[in-house]
Amino acid sequence: MAHGQKSPRWALTQGSFSLVLSLSFFSLLHLLLIVSAADEYDYYSWQSDNFHSGRFYTKQPQCLEIPADLRLCYNVGYKKMRLPNLLDHESLPEVKQQAGSWVPLLAKRCHADTQVFLCSLFAPVCLDRPIYPCRSLCEAVRDSCAPVMETYGFPWPEMLNCDKFPMDNDLCIPMQYSDNPATQPPVPKPCPPCDNELKAENIMEHYCASDFVLKMKIKEVKKDKGDRKLIAAQKKKKVLKHGILRKKDLKKLTLYIKNGANCPCSQLDSLGANFLIMGRKVDQQLLLMSIHKWDKKSKELKFAIKYMKSNQCPTYHSVFQ
Template sequence: MDSLLLMVTSLLIAYSHGLFVNLGTSTRCLPIPKGMALCYDIGYTEMRIPNILAHETMAEVIQQSSSWLPLLARECHPDARIFLCSLIAPVCLDRFIYPCHSLCIAVRNSCAPIMACYGYPWPEILNCNRFPTDDGMCISSISNKTASHRRTIPKASCRDCELEEMTSSKQILNTFCSHDFAVKIRISKRNTSFSQISDFQLNRKFEVLKHGPLLKTEIHSKLQHWLDLDATCVQNMTQGRNTGTFMIVGRIQNGKIVVNKVYLWQKRDRNLMHAVRKWKHYRCRSQY
């Protein structure tokens, strides 16, 4: 089942059991486990169970939270993780602290279009009208306070991370210029147990055409981390294949890899071969 479908399905299940946990329900504090990649190391160490979305066990929380990892990997909004964790792993205080209405609006406006690319609407359980206004007693946006220090990254689109077709060598070269990195990789599917996240592994041998801000010593680990989290992107690339070689192009956002363009590496694609050969001596235009 597609990871974004799992994400929406989990929310609909929670909604069918009631929008949020009953305020009179007894809760307990538990450590946020390392296996909960979405919220581990979020800035606090303990969370309340049941959570705001009425998940009653830690196993259920971990399972449901992993469904959101593909969306977060698309870097749709810098506060998306904070927003989701405030609901899934609420901080252990004397009462639940909800996300502010404005935080929900900001995350929804940036992330809903990415979900729409795959045919899923913003779920009703996250209807922003259900969250409190900014009165100092809710979780507000953090990115707005540091916006002046952030690098502007173009928003993802429905065409992001899909195999490019019928592209000229000139267009490919300009794409290399306008992005942070370009790397030729080979990936293969692991023979592992079922998982809600990507189960592809990166071959140790890869060719870096452009590494940008990436350190050469960290490229492999960051690429594998991207493979582990961005299941939607990998599914778009592989299209049912168990293995393949690709030229991936993208940007670095908040220290993470975001892949925007993917070219299937095949010898009959003369434009791609020509662009790669020419790249070493190609001079990018100044606007890039």
């Protein structure tokens, strides 16, 4: 993922817009669209805002339709985005490549506002001034999603450092959903690698993001401090993606669910079946990214296996790479 690092400049005035702070994201957009009536940017009106850390964009900002293959943001709630975006991506192919790696995070449902937050940066709404996410929105998504990312060995990236974004008393994109613990009894969330629907699309996203993919049996599951340790059976394993695995890794294969000692994982309730295992190597540990029971009757699984043999994965500079 490109590390566009900059200190946002909050060019919009605060006082006259204080009333919008209590509005929802889409109400805020509706109001601003009426005020600006802008389908295209006035380049000179925000030229000074386009200079960050010595970088100056010579390409005139433009409004583009959000394409269907920009899956992260295609259904976010508005149809046009601006380029360059708020992460310094200047072309649509670059946006697609960088945004694609975040799609699996949406499937984890770590926070209801994850898509709104990410798309406010990757595919910002097409207005005459850039509107950044509020710091509280960033913090809410970070606090819910960073533990999920850490399960896969990824820290919260510096490019999404919440201190870079404006306080809620500025004009910015607020949270859309807020959890009310008083009305919602706590329900244990499944371990992230276990919380995957058996769909070809999901399988392929994890396949492309994983270092290695195996069909194998699990002999034993143990708790190891705060982690969960999966010890592979010694029977023959079928390698679907070899990646960085060495022969000695396969002989005594042990996988870890980071911080997964106590979260539910229904797939591991019974160890008799074969499993589709996908993982990454991080700091000499093999981390589990996704696990499915190998269902011979599943059309979704059959399609995914066929796809693995005949298609190349995109190159991501990404979170789930």
